[in-house]
Amino acid sequence: MRRRRRHTASMPDAPAPAQAQGQAPAATDRPHFVGIAGSGMSGLARLARARGAAVTGSERDDGPAAAALRAEGFPVCLGQRADTLPADATRVTASAAVPADHPELVEARRRGLPILKYAEALGELMGLPGTEGVAVSGTHGKSSTTAMLAHVLLACGRDPSFILGARCEQIGGGSRCAAAAAGGAGLGVLVAEACEFDRSFHHLAPRHAIVLNVEADHLDCYGSLDEIVKSFGVFVGRLPAGGSLLIQHEAAARIAVSAAAGPGVGVETLGFSPDADWRVGVDPAGPDAAAGGPSGDAGVTLSRRGEEVAAWTLALPGQHMAYNAAAAAVTAHRLGVPLGEAAAALSGFRGLDRRMQRRGRFAVPGAAGGAAAVIDDYAHHPTEIDATLRALRGHHRPARLFCVFQPHQHSRTRHLLAEFATAFEPADRVLVPDIYFVRDSEAEREAVTSGDLVRLLRAGGVDAEHVAGFDEAAATLRAELRDGDLVVTMGAGDVWKVAEALTRPPAAA
CATH class of the missing domain: 3.90.190.20 (Mur ligase, C-terminal domain)
Incomplete structure (x- = not known):
């Protein structure tokens, strides 16, 4: 029986992330966030403040997330009335759940203030000079994969920015602004979820994209799976030459979505099939399991064109979590992290809120x-x-x-x-x-x-x-x-x- 190699890699060097620096926001920038306590919105607010903006926000009701923001010094108004929009606000960002007739949005329009949806504001950040966007998309697994990738980058000594749709205590919560970006510079590597609801991810123009899967969901705004597939194609079509796409090999929509990538975009597949560019293997019992019972951690292998290039254990069970972890490992490698280091980091990942x-x-x-x-x-x-x-x-x-x-x-x-x-x-x-x-x-x-x-x-x-x-x-x-x-x-x-x-x-x- 072939002995499994652990935490090793035999791969050519991956391209290093961009290092250019962006511009600082104006000192008079005073963004107001309607629904600031939401997972994505709070991340945007924290990144904006870290870059020098004077941030305010509102919430309909109080709760742990709003209390946490207040404890960090964010002014959070409760009630969401027209008069909770600060007089000196320069622009307004609202979550996708906020209706157009919301009192604060009505007041913002009356004043002539710019109003952005969450995805539009995230797209602005991803487009900053000195920012290399990594967008994690798919019907399932976005938060887990984004958290795993952020964890790998941090554990391997990188300085990423990220915004999650969930809280992960191990990486400091649900968002982070790169230390190098404090005061207004570009965000460096920015890892974020790219949600397909309401075609939100069309506002993003990342350099690297992951399409974990494409299935029927959000049919209230799409109507059919065909429209969802087309929407993923539009998202992929925004990748620039020199960018990359990692897509699920087994996805029925793989060929149609991949075909939307422009010239110069590196397209690779990930899956459990031997035909995938990157193949995931899973031993549910773990490589060190005693006879008769699981060790507690699953064993995961990653192969490239038939050769095993990395292996690790994973605390979260299930093939779907092993697949998410492999997507994080491959993408981290694209960002300059050796696969062996990524594997070692994933062995230490303990999970995030509300995911098993x-x-x-x-x-x-x-x-x-x-x-x-x-x-x-x-x-x-x-x-x-x-x-x-x-x-x-x-x-x-x-x-x-x-x-x-x-x-x-x-x-x-x-x-x-x-x-x-x-x-x-x-x-x-x-x-x-x-x-x-x-x-x-x-x-x-x-x-x-x-x-x-x-x-x-x-x-x-x-x-x-x-x-x-x-x-x-x-x-x-x-x-x-x-x-x-x-x-x-x-x-x-x-x-x-x-x-x-x-x-x-x-x-x-």
């Missing part, structure tokens, strides 16, 4: 020392749900796997209802609270319910039940969980509150 995040244990009543593991995850698309449930079952080997799934958006639930109905096969029990209502019309709200999904799940042999709310979900779990079980709360809304309730000390429950 361990929230604690639920002490089972009447079972001395007995407990059920509690995990929280952001999965809200059928492909993500299936991959995550299979990873959790294979890695943790629970006695029973419970899932509390909060559907996100009525339109997504309606468009993908058949796919959702087959995504929960790995679970032993599924509790489904009401659909998280966001960005939908009242007509969409009435078109589908959680009960519709539950009926389809039951028809397919899944033990599923609709629960009226989070309190009922937590009460049901407290009554049913036994020693050795695992429960995962799942969805892009606020279903994490169920995990929080289960792991809260009894006196505080």
